[in-house]
Amino acid sequence: MRVNSAAKMRSADATPHAAALIEGLRDIGYSLETALADIVDNAVTADAHRVEILSETTVDEPVVGILDDGKGITEAELIAAMRPGSRNPLDARDSPDLGRFGLGMKSASFSQCRRLTVITKKIGLISAAVWDMDKVAKTNRWEIDLVNDPGALPWAHRLGESGTLILWEKLDRLTGGYSHDGAKRAEVINQRIVTAERHLRLVFHRFMEMPRKPLKLLLNGRVLKPIDPFARSHAATIMDPEEVLPLRNGGVVIQSTTLPHHKAMTQAAWDELGGPEGHLKSQGFYLYRGFRLIIYGTWFGLCRQSELTKLCRVRIDIPNSMDAAWKIDVKKSSAQLPPVVRDRLKKVLERISDGSRRTYRKRGQKLVDQNRMPMWHRIMADDTIRYRPNVDHPAFTDFAESLPEGLRPSFFNCISLVGASLPIDALHADMAGSPEQVMADAVDEDTLVQAVQSTLVRLLERKFDLETITSMLKDVDPFRSSWEATERIIQETVDARASK
Ligand SMILES: Nc1ncnc2c1ncn2[C@@H]1O[C@H](COP(=O)(O)OP(=O)(O)OP(=O)(O)O)[C@@H](O)[C@H]1O
Ligand SMILES: [Mg+2]
Numbered sequence: 427m428r429v430n431s432a433a434k435m436r437s438a439d440a441t442p443h444a445a446a447l448i449e450g451l452r453d454i455g456y457s458l459e460t461a462l463a464d465i466v467d468n469a470v471t472a473d474a475h476r477v478e479i480l481s482e483t484t485v486d487e488p489v490v491g492i493l494d495d496g497k498g499i500t501e502a503e504l505i506a507a508m509r510p511g512s513r514n515p516l517d518a519r520d521s522p523d524l525g526r527f528g529l530g531m532k533s534a535s536f537s538q539c540r541r542l543t544v545i546t547k548k549i550g551l552i553s554a555a556v557w558d559m560d561k562v563a564k565t566n567r568w569e570i571d572l573v574n575d576p577g578a579l580p581w582a583h584r585l586g587e588s589g590t591l592i593l594w595e596k597l598d599r600l601t602g603g604y605s606h607d608g609a610k611r612a613e614v615i616n617q618r619i620v621t622a623e624r625h626l627r628l629v630f631h632r633f634m635e636m637p638r639k640p641l642k643l644l645l646n647g648r649v650l651k652p653i654d655p656f657a658r659s660h661a662a663t664i665m666d667p668e669e670v671l672p673l674r675n676g677g678v679v680i681q682s683t684t685l686p687h688h689k690a691m692t693q694a695a696w697d698e699l700g701g702p703e704g705h706l707k708s709q710g711f712y713l714y715r716g717f718r719l720i721i722y723g724t725w726f727g728l729c730r731q732s733e734l735t736k737l738c739r740v741r742i743d744i745p746n747s748m749d750a751a752w753k754i755d756v757k758k759s760s761a762q763l764p765p766v767v768r769d770r771l772k773k774v775l776e777r778i779s780d781g782s783r784r785t786y787r788k789r790g791q792k793l794v795d796q797n798r799m800p801m802w803h804r805i806m807a808d809d810t811i812r813y814r815p816n817v818d819h820p821a822f823t824d825f826a827e828s829l830p831e832g833l834r835p836s837f838f839n840c841i842s843l844v845g846a847s848l849p850i851d852a853l854h855a856d857m858a859g860s861p862e863q864v865m866a867d868a869v870d871e872d873t874l875v876q877a878v879q880s881t882l883v884r885l886l887e888r889k890f891d892l893e894t895i896t897s898m899l900k901d902v903d904p905f906r907s908s909w910e911a912t913e914r915i916i917q918e919t920v921d922a923r924a925s926k
Pocket of ligand 2: 526
């Protein structure tokens with residue numbers, strides 16, 4: 427076949443219709459939180475160390491502002507920056523630059539409002555420009571307004587020697603449909619901003635934790651605290667060594683972390699780490715681009731989010747030079763794994779699930795280890811797993827011996843009945859929903875005394891020393907969960923035997 431490369435062509439004008447395209451820019455999938463993060467990205471890139479999110483919601487025309495103390499830009503730079511597609515995504519960028527497409531400020535803002543004003547000050551010189559979608563709708567022209575008196579705009583007086591203030595007005599997307607009910611509208615906007623707060627604390631936590639000049643993020647004057655999804659400052663967090671995967675456009679750094687068990691931290695700290703979605707959904711890879719978190723809580727389809735790996739979180743760090751390979755999107759909220767990284771991550775995952783399974787098996791062994799005298803047996807046979815009360819446990823046998831012989835079979839029948847009616851379905855449902863809230867019933871002092879005494883005596887008969895017995899009991903319930911009382915009862919029993 428011959429390709430006719432010399433085919434004659436004509437050209438025709440295909441300039442986009444401003445009114446139509448600018449409306450289209452609104453709906454590329456931003457939420458308030460991703461939109462705010464995109465604006466904060468620009469501030470961080472401009473070297474800001476203080477970024478304040480401001481809102482005035484009780485007035486007739488509510489306004490949201492994002493104020494930074496970064497480098498600011500000149501009027502000429504501002505005019506260029508207002509253009510959708512102000513930079514070519516194929517251009518190389520400095521490594522701390524969080525941008526790529528020359529689009530974010532516009533698309534993020536339009537996703538939330540119909541009027542965007544950028545007021546910026548560079549070494550004392552102030553300028554401001556406005557994109558008003560209603561004006562574009564009327565004129566159908568890509569035309570911005572330059573403000574002659576920027577100092578009069580809301581919060582403009584708060585700009586320092588240099589810095590930038592982004593204003594969102596005509597907040598049609600934020601009002602939740604309550605455009606005529608001022609009080610309700612204010613409530614909706616405030617509520618949405620508060621919901622976005624967690625996202626910002628998480629997405630920028632590395633900048634907020636930097637030892638030198640940390641980023642200070644404020645929401646209406648309130649300083650936000652970073653959320654470290656790896657709880658690195660917690661003593662019980664286990665962090666594997668970092669591995670570096672060198673690629674053509676830079677290195678990918680990978681580090682697996684196992685979070686502390688929920689019992690090792692306060693409920694508040696545990697809940698904050700899990701977030702509204704909970705720990706099951708928050709496990710997975712945490713992908714950072716230039717230290718900014720872009721995706722989290724997913725295994726990228728490489729494995730399921732299971733109870734077994736619930737405490738595992740894997741940090742992946744990539745530089746902005748790999749955007750094309752990772753297919754980073756404008757919102758910086760989606761990416762795809764390059765095949766070579768996918769293969770390496772599969773290996774990381776194999777290691778993680780092996781480790782988790784080993785811990786699980788170890789627990790299983792403890793449960794079936796005869797010398798530890800468990801109250802329950804875990805029996806695996808014919809592909810089934812059954813839990814059965816250990817009727818040979820001294821707490822049961824000792825009591826049975828104290829019964830008249832005729833009553834003993836009925837006593838063991840009662841115990842079997844408890845075992846056979848273990849509410850498996852309910853347990854399963856509860857464990858799938860909120861496993862950390864499921865726990866064994868607490869035992870009262872009398873029951874504990876009876877169980878400790880009978881177990882202790884039997885173990886002493888088997889010639890175990892007190893230290894070994896103590897460590898054995900510490901691992902099994904009900905002693906483990908009432909350990910302080912158990913230790914005291916052991917001591918009292920030993921003392922009583924010694925004084926006999
Ligand atoms: N807070 C700010 N301080 C200083 N300059 C800013 C600020 N916000 C935006 N700019 C300027 O405006 C330009 C356009 O920003 P925009 O977010 O639209 O694109 P980008 O950051 O270059 O790329 P991306 O689309 O990936 O975000 C930036 O490149 C920057 O020069
Ligand atoms: Mg940007």
